[in-house]
Amino acid sequence: MENLNLKKSIGNTELCYRYLYPRLTVLVTSGSVEKPNAITIAWSTPLSVDPPLIGILITKKRFSHKIIAHNKDFVINIPDLSHVKGCFHVGSVSGKIEPDKVKNAGFTVEKSEKINAPRIKECRINIECTLENIITTGDHDLFVGKVIHTSIDSKIEDDWAFDLKLFQPVYWRQSKDLKETFQLDV
């Protein structure tokens, strides 16, 4: 068996979250078609199958925090590798400072099927949620979304979800310059 004594003690427990990367990265839209905002989110998680609940974690200082808490809905848009540059733009500048950031990042918004928050046209999967609850967990707040409607481009579907040969989601790895993503090997 491998010598486990070679393990180095990191000590600083605040850094431990870094070992939970890489993570699927999504774009969460809020607001309206006329005044959209988006945030890049690496901290998202399924919370329940029935009822269908998904959680996203947002710090209080984000503009999206304010908009979603007020409007009570949001869309989880799943980008692919062609959208990496746009993901970094959306995730580097606040909509409070750059009101046109969604457009400037190369994305178009359109009306969602069931909720007021807009969805991103270029993303081939859109999950529409209404806000069920906000739970403060620490320095992030957990926004609990109830899934109201999901759309997927039928061209990328397989018999379970999507075919990884036809659709490569963005996986982000926390790094010093914050700009490292990679493709799953399929």
Ligand SMILES: Cc1cc2nc3c(=O)[nH]c(=O)nc-3n(C[C@H](O)[C@H](O)[C@H](O)COP(=O)(O)O)c2cc1C
């Ligand atoms: C790849 C990536 C992942 C991110 N994940 C999160 C996250 O999970 N939660 C969060 O609060 N901010 C996250 N951020 C930071 C926000 O996306 C960023 O601060 C954004 O500009 C906030 O926009 P807003 O102020 O318009 O809401 C992430 C940024 C990047 C680049």
